[in-house]
Amino acid sequence: MNKLVFFANKVVISGFAIGSVYAMGAIGVTLVFAILRFAHFAHGDLMTVGAFFAYALTVLFPTAGASLGLPTGFVMLPLAMAMTALFAMALDRLFYRKLRANGVKPVVMVMASIGVALMLQGLVRLFAGTASRSFFIAEHKEIFRIALPIEGITRKLVITEPQILLVVFSVLVVTVLHFFLTRSRFGKAMRAMSDNADLARVSGINTQTVVMMTWVIAGALAAAAGVLLSLDVSLKPDMSFNLLLPIFAAAIVGGVGSPFGAIAGAYMVGFAETLAVFNWSVLLRPLAGWLPAWIEIPVKLAFVPTEYKLTVPFFILVVVLIWRPTGMFRGKVL
Amino acid sequence: MHAGYGGTLILKGVDLQLQQGQIGVIAGPNGAGKSTLLKSIFGLLTVHSGSIQLAGELITNVEPNVLVKRGMAFVPQEKNVFESLSVEENLQMGAYLRRDNYNHLLEKIYADFPPLAIKRKQPAGELSGGQRQMVAIARALMMEPRLILLDEPTAGLSPLFMEEIFAQILGINADGVSVLMVEQNARQALTIADQGFILTAGKNRYTDSGQHLLQNPEVAKSFLGG
């Protein structure tokens, strides 16, 4: 039974946490695709930039969170989200809008976004170097060890405060986004434009405003994902590189352009990663008595070593695309 | 007026005029530039030379969302509904620029187009061709326009639906809305037209009242199938 708690800690809780990070990133990728029709490769870097905004604010006001009883980095989150939203709009204005106005092919937009990604990575290294940092400067990370009220279980359920914030925040974001897209006038205009941009224009919808709103949402969510992940683990200047593939996998697996597909895809990729790197011998060892003698349980038995975790989303991507080329949900429109 | 796509000029000197409250019908062979003409009027293409006026005001190369505010509406020939949005959401998008309460108008539209009332929660993409055309026209009516541009509203419809759409258009016109429509079923359309325009190769060949065009033997021979 203790082993099952270990499993819950390593797979269920971690899977939910990383799945939530991927979900917030994948929603942004999918929204940008639904409205602007190109794959935004600089999305991981929006996350890094967002995380650094929050980090800078945390360094400036290291004790701001104490009065609220929350990590300072989390208290700075709304500000960082707003700053990243503005940053994303600025990127659009500087790079993407001109290309769009010239009616370039989506491939050109993708190439431009790769350029932007490289540029942002360079900028981050220039200002922040390559070292990892912790958001917990003047405070410490709260870790809850919950004893389960079941006899025979001594191992505790371990969950960190950032993980709780992460899951709660992403559920909140997804709910708000759902009501925004299905109930609000502007959200419907976004869906209309993703369905048929020409007709949206004919209906009097200002498509430029919709594009800006898309960047605001995508940027804000990217910042939230970046900050919350960095709170839980650490702020790594190169994190965009490790996030981009799982996020794209999540968006594609779910059906590009479908926000709910992106969420489903994100948790799928998240859980697949934690399941793949889990050391299954821990669960098998208690069964050793029942197994035939010739089977020897190795010390470490994982599908994929942790350092090759990045192959998991890639594998899922390939499998899902063979089985269902449009993704799990019908994609393309919101 | 001269206009086209990018470098290619399609319209080479079109000239037409419609009085307020009238129905104008544009007919002509495939590729004559009929759709191009409507798109140019509605600010979707760049007009290179010439001018367009709405009730005496210049509207050449004015953005569509401005034209919508000025009382113009456009129903394109293809892809004229938001397929993934429900019928009601399609109508709400038609009323996007309205900030007042337009429930009375929704009710009027549902009364005028009964099939839409039944299917109001269904995605427009799941509707039949005739019903989609109704959604498209109803969407354009949500701003209560003074002038509605229709591009082949009966294309691909069965004769029964065609009759119904023509009746709807007459009804819209009776409410005081001017109508400028492109029609493939020219003979039928010209019978309800105050003004008719026969467009060929980017120019209007014949311009006359609908009745006169129908009686003109040359027009009948070349464009109305004898």
Ligand SMILES: Nc1ncnc2c1ncn2[C@@H]1O[C@H](COP(=O)(O)OP(=O)(O)OP(=O)(O)O)[C@@H](O)[C@H]1O
């Ligand atoms: N988006 C476009 N880009 C370039 N050329 C176009 C475009 N759309 C149409 N054309 C060309 O413009 C010309 C006129 O097309 P238009 O659609 O206006 O004809 P139409 O009179 O509406 O014909 P139909 O009866 O088939 O609808 C055609 O030669 C067509 O090939």
Ligand SMILES: [Mg+2]
């Ligand atoms: Mg046409």
